[in-house]
Every structure is written in C-alpha cells, then in structure tokens.
Amino acid sequence: MLRFLLRRTLGASLILLLISAFTFFMFFAIPQDPAMLACGKNCTPDALAIIHKNLGLDDPVPVQYWNFLIGIFQGRDFAVGHCSAPCFGVSFRTDEMVWDTIVDRFPTTLSLTIGGLVVFLFVGLGTGLLAAAKRGTWLDKGFSSASLVLSSMQIYFLGPVCLGLFVYSTGWLDKPKYVPFTDDAAAWFMGLLIPWVVMSVIFTANYTRMSRSTMIEQLQEEHVRAARAKGMPKRYVFFRYAWRGSLIPIVTILGMDISALLGGGMVTELTFGLSGIGRLAIDSVNFKDLPLTMGVMLVSAAFIIVCNIIVDALYAVIDPRVRLS
Amino acid sequence: MTEKSTTPTAVAATVPEPRDAAESGTPLMSVRGLKKHFPIKGGFPIKRTVGAVKAVDGLDFDVFAGESLGLVGESGCGKSTTGRLLTRLHEPSAGTISYRGKDISKANRRQMAPIRSEIQMIFQDPYASLNPRQTVGKIISGPMEINDIDPPGGREARVRELLEIVGLNPEHYNRFPHEFSGGQRQRIGVARAVALQPKLIIADEPVSALDVSIQAQVVNLLQEVQREMGIAFVFIAHDLAVVRHFSQRVAVMYLGKIVEIADRDSLYTRPRHPYTHALLSAVPDADIDADKKERIRLEGDVPSPISPPSGCRFRTRCWKAQDKCATEEPPLVHIEGNRQGHLTACHFPEDPTVERDKEIVMDPALAALEEAHQAAAEGQETGKSQG
C-alpha cells in the first residue's frame, strides 16, 4: 500500500509538472501582452514598462517559469506584498494572491461536485440494481426509457427549468446559493440541492444503464450460481456475490468520469450563478490572467489526480486479486 | 449434413512413402537446446525483468519425414509453446531449429517465407482460429494467395477439392465459419493446413475442444491425411490415448523438458521414467476389467515454471527421489535394455512394465482416508470374528 501511494504520488507530481509547463508556455504563445490588462485604459509606455518589471515579464519565459515553480515551494515577493508558499503568484487583474482566491472559491466547486457525485451514484446504482433484479418487468423498461430520455438532457437547459419550477413558480426552494458547510449545514444542503440534482441527471442515467448491465452479467456468473447452490438466500447472493463484481467496471468508468464531473460542476456553477472555480477559470482565460489560469489549472488537475488515486485504491478494496498481486 | 466418410480421392500424385521414422536417415526437423523464457516485468520504481517463465527449457528432438511425433504432458509443461516455437509464432530464447538441415530459429521474415508453406499449424479452438468475416473458400485459399501459388485448374477448384478431401461439401465454398459445427470447422482448419501440401503440420490440441464422437471423426481425418499425403506431424495433446492412437513416436514433457521419448510401444508398455508411469496410471480407462494396471497417485500439482525444482524437475512429486535428484539434472539418455531411440531422463528409472503389485499413493489426504477405511474394515472383521 505504501509503495502504491509512493509510486502514484511520484507519477502525479510528474503529471502536474508537465501540465504546468504546457499551460505556461502555451500562454506566451498567445500574441497579446498580459501587462496591457493590468495597465488599464490610460496606459503609457512608461507605466507599461514598470508593470512589466513588477510582474517579471521582462525575463525570458523559461526563467519566468522557473521563478513560478520556485514560488510554489518558497513563496515570492511582489510589488503588492509577500506571497507565502504555496504561492501561485498574484492576479494580473485584481492584484490578489491567486492561492487566496482559489481557497476562497474551491469549497463551492468541491461541495457541488462531491454532492453531485453522491447523488448520481446513489440514484444511478440503486435504480440499476433494481432494474437488474426486476429484469424484463415494466419497472426495468421504465427505468431504461427514463434513463435514455434523461441522458440527453443538458445542464444549461435543465437548470433554468428547475429554477422556474421549484423556485419562481412554486417557491418551494430558495434560489441556489453557497453557504459554507461549517457555517450552516442545513443551509448548505438546501442551497445546493437543485444544482446537485441538475448536474447529476446526465450521470445518473449512464450509471443506471451501466449498473443494470454489469449486474445482469454478474448474475450469470458461475460463482453466483454456486453460492445459490450452497443454499445462500437470493438477496444475500445478489448483494454479496453479484454486486461486488459489478462494481469493478463501474469504478473504472467513474475514474474516467472524474474530469467530466469537474466540467459538469463548472457548467452548473455558471448556470446557477454560483461563484466557484468554473467562473474563475473562464474569467482568467478571458482576461489573460496568467497566474490565475495556472492556479486554476493546477488545482483542478491535482483534484482529478487525487480522485483517480482514490479510484485505484477502491479497486484494491473491492478485488483481492488486485490487492494481492 | 456434409460429413461423409472421408476418402481422400484427390490427393497429390507425389506422395512420399511413409517410412519407419526412427530408422530413416536425416530428420526433417531437428531441434537442439530449444528454450523459451517469457520475461516477467516488475519492480519499483522502474519496471524491469525480475524473472522468467521457463516455458521451454532445453529440448532436443528430431521429426522425421512422414512420421507423427506426439508431444504429451500436463498444463504448463511447455508443449504448446514448443509448437509455437517450431512454427516461429514465438521467437526462441536459445537453441536451434533445423528444417531440412537449415537453421530457421533466427531466420527473418523473408528467409522464412518459402519455409512457411511447408510447415503449417492446426489450432485447438476451431472457433477462434478461423476469421469469421471470411468465407470458407477465402480461408482455405488464403495460404495459396499469400505464397502466390496458382494450382493447376485454379484456386477455387483446388479449394473445392480440399473441401472434398476433408469430408465437407464443396458447394459450401461461399459459406462463413459460423454456419458450421465445431467438428466441421476443425475440418476447415485441416483443409487450410494441407492446402499447400506441407511437409510438416504442427497440430496443437486439434481435437480437445470437440465432443467425443466428433473427436474421432477428426482424428481419423488427420490420420488419413497423414498417411495418404505423407505429411509429418507434431501432434500436441494432453490426452494420452489420442496421442497413442495417432503417433508413431511420443515425447513426454514435464516443466519445459522432455523426460522420456520413445517409439509408441516402448513408451506405453515399457516406460522407464516415473512420471510416464504416473501419467499412464492416471488415465481413467473405460475398460472396467483392466484392473491389473498400476495405481500411482502423485501429490499436488505441477510446480511453477518460474522457479522449477533444482536437478530433476519431477523430484518434488516423485516416490523414488533421492539426494542426487536434487543436485544433478538427469540427462536424456538411452538406458540399457531399452529399444533404440528410447531415451529417458532419470537417475533411478522404473522397471519397464506398467504392472506393479504395490500401489503408490503420494497424496497425503488420499493416504489418510484409505488408511482409515482399511482400519475400519479390519476392525469390523475382527469384531465379527470375535462376536
């Protein structure tokens, strides 16, 4: 286990390094001076030169990249003040520390994605299991048709529809907003309920279908039949023997869906006007705000990598053949 | 529907006389020191070779023109790997394979091309070895196309002829493999293998996936093909009775090595290697009166070919094993009293007979159960006599 974690951490660091380099150099491939932004409307060449110097834009790009990397571990000093490690620099646009901005916004996105994940896993796997158990009945067919319809839904369509239905016409719920969990758990929950449901719909439909088909496959396995031949009750065999095997392909797909999940979270933020990483990412690219872009990219990538490590560890938990080889 | 009795009517005119293999001069194929080690990758942080599966670990044998050499052994003994090495589907790790006096073990694609048409392969699974998207005609004429051979009368006529030879309806030229039963598919595989009139066919478990009654059809077909067309066979199988029926000479493999090789009669009636004895005694015989047969029950399964036992590889399951067996690998040699060409790799060979007055039960569970039964039976008897 320790060796596994060590290996994965090493790999993750390498990936993050590559991503950061790629983003950094791509940014300077765009023919526009980022200092223009900070300089504002009444910009003079002198003012521009000062800004260039302050932001370190006079250095060659590789040197700037090196300074950026060093800053992450050591911290850096900027004209606006000291930026302590982990330092991702200072926003070109707002002069705020990038790390602070991210720390401020990230919980919204995290709440949204993790919550959505829980909803679609719970609903998707549940309905899939039910459909597999009642294979061929009206219930199974109903779930299948519903999942087909729902999987073609889009967040930016479903979002406003739900808002109109549950907030504006009926007033059952308040307009979605983010309240930190630590402040008020109930408000946190109620505030994010609609976004969770909306963003999980597409995923739910997929997971219903997958859970059903892998489960049906597993129920035909010889070891499931053998367990029944031992006299073990149907329900017991269904969950202990068949379900466990059906989880392996699902975990695989889940690993691949993590980035889609983060993407879905960002679209959901925009749809409901929540200010999370998604908003930040789009703004930073639009305004050529290099430090902010870098920060958002790296934090998102780190999130996805950590999720994938968790997924790989899940394999080992589910399947002893993975654990013991 | 199309399984007629197979009389090869249209066999090529140039049929070499089947010769008594062991006596004929130069072998068709000669294998020396053949090895195949599959590397095992692993380690941290950089993957590297940490060991090897010694699937084939030093084989010496000859195949003579027109003969059938049987290769028997249990799973993991390397018999299938050997077949794939002979056809160069695997690259040998060491050793030579001489075909008609020429070493082909390192021949490249171009050097192999003329030889490929002379050495053909028949596979175990008639479902996986035929391309489902090709018609039977295309499958069988495939080897002709690749080797750019135009038989007199055209390829299609030749394919129809071949279909007839293997007992299929020539009208089925345009059908697809899935329209045939397992036995018929294996016939298609045979037709493909003999299409170019090869000198040698490597048959890897050609009948083990088939039902008993179908198995006999295919064995008979192969036997006819072998005799009529004078093709040499390396017949790889785990079924000792089938191998005996098909092969003039038989090699027994254990963990990547040949432990005994002999003409059929010697091997089946006068075996010397303990493993050959054990194998023969383990075959369940449908003849319920054949109770004179020896009974040998080994312990456990075949060890892993990753780290085979030192010295003689069979020693961990052998009832005759002594210290010498662990330290010294027995060479494959002729033992006094054996027939010419009967070679055995054993320090302490058995008597040349398959009869034995004492049973050998190495398996501890069996031994314990049988001892208990015997004790119970005796107890009952003494109880009776006392009462």
Place this chain on the structure above:
Amino acid sequence: MTTLTKTEGSPATTGSDSFLSVRDLFVHFTTEDGIVKAVDGLSFDLERGQTLGIVGESGSGKSVTNLSILGLHNKKSTSIDGEILLDGKELVNATESEMERLRGNKMAMIFQDSLTALSPYYTVGRQISEPFRKHTGASKKEARDRAIEMLTKVGIPHAKQRVDDYPHQFSGGMRQRAMIAMSLVCNPSLLIADEPTTALDVTVQAQILDLLKDLQQEFGSAIVMITHDLGVVANMADDILVMYAGRAVERGSVREVLKAPQHPYTWGLLGSMPRLSGDVDEPLLPIPGSPPSLLNPPTGCAFHPRCAFTDKVPGDACATERPVLPTGRAAACHLSAEQKQQVYIETIQPRLG
C-alpha cells in the same frame, strides 16, 4: 414460474422409494428462437451411497437435469414438468425457502471449473464456512474450525493458514479440492458433480476422483456424476445413464453398459474413444454427423439421422416413432433384443478390442 405439473397423484404416494427418484422430467426453456427441449422425459433412480454416471455430449441435457434438481434453473424462461423426489420430498413444486434449506445441506453441487465457481472476492475459508453457518447455525469460530477440518480432509496442506487465502492463490487442483470441501461441509446425502475433473490435468484428475470415492465411502453420499468421459464413469459409477438430445437412451450397471452396450449411440461413444490398450492400427469408429439442435430435435428416435442400423428396423419406425426406455436395464431403441446382441457381438465388439 410456470410449472406444468400434473395434478393427479400426491407426490408422497407416487414414485419409487429410492433416495433420489426422477420421474418423467421435462425441462423446456423458451428462447428467442423457440422452445429448447433440454430434458425431454427423463426418469432415473439413485440409492444412498451409490454413484450414477450420466454420460452424454454437449447439449445432451445432462447439466440442465442437475440444475433443475437443485432448482437453480432460470424460473422465468423455464418450464418444468415431472417429479423429482429426494428422500420422499417433492422438489419440483417446493418453495424457494424449502429449496434453500436443502441446497448445500442435504444436496450439494461440485462445479466443473473451480476458478469461476468460487467467488474471487472472498477467502476460501469464508466460502466454505458460509453454508455451514447457515444450515447448522454454528458460530463464526465453529464454522472456521469446520472449514479448516474440511480443508485438511480434502488434502490442503497447512489448512490453518490457507483457510484465509483467496481462490486465486490456490493451484487448480487445490481449488477443486476446496470446492469439494465446500460442497461436503454440511455432510450432504446427495452430491451432484458436473464434470468435476474435466478442467484438470490427468494426474490431478486421478487424485480428485479417488478423493471423491474415498469421501463418498466416509460420508455415504449418493453421487450423480455428469461427464462425457467414459473412462471417468467406469472408474466412479455403479450405474450409468446415457443421454442423447435430452433423453435417456440407455440405462444399466457400469458393467452392463460398458461391456454389453445395447444402444447404437453407446456403441458409437465406445467406438469413438481411443484406448490405452486398443489396437492402434484400427481406425476409430466415429458417429457420423453432429449432435442435433434441441430447438428442433429429429422426429422419432432423436439418434436416427446418425444411426447406421435404421435399415434393420422394419418400416420407418426410427424416423416416426419415439422408442421408449423401459425400466431396469434397457435401451431406447427399435432394434429387437436379438438384433442388438447380434450387431454388438458381430460388428461392434471385435473393433473395440
């Protein structure tokens, strides 16, 4: 579940007093292509401590028979008709909970491939102790001790440690032993073994067959042994039932069926099989053609399209009339007793060696 069970006659009074008695069993299942008559009127009896070998090729219905005895067939698509009596208890109409109490307890099954039949997710010990706990109400500790005891009995070395291993950590032969331990853990009086050694090497097969025989002697179980290998039945069985296309075509003791077979299909099976002691210069005597589809079995005698002796039967009885299998030592064939004997002695026996 669709059962077409006859209403007349209560189960307790019909059938024989054998330990296992199967009467007129029909197992048909519906597929997209039509109705598959997997078992089509099958009857047999089995006594305690005896072994019945059911012989047949793929698609002969031998495996389906055993799944229906255990009630493990797919209930939605399968219809079962007939009677299965285990120690006087009717199984065809038994409720699911009654069947659950019997399975793994009074009757147990050994599967062909231990790699697929043991769950990869649980330790061998857990899989063995699970049915023991369920059927005897033993504690976890007792069940674990029982698992170790069983593993020792079937010859797993260091059973105390290996009880916590997963199936993939066992070799093929060891896994099959573990499966035998699992099926015997509750001391079942009926053991159904479906090709229990087909996936094994021949030296391991010999160990396992002997082990089964020795354990049977100790536990006194009745065994139904399904196999395609006549050598295995000769070794194991007291009686033989030969099946073809979902029907029993010949029944008798091992000696009767192997030494004086009466059905042309049995002759074919014996003639197809090379023997270690047979004459190598005689070609094998295969059965022509392929086994029939159970969707659309031939009319009359299902074997008639592959049979070489239909011309000896007057008229076209073979193609039109289904031969019955009388009780006792018998074969379902239109040939007269004299004809059977004559054909066997004159044409078949000399070639079998």
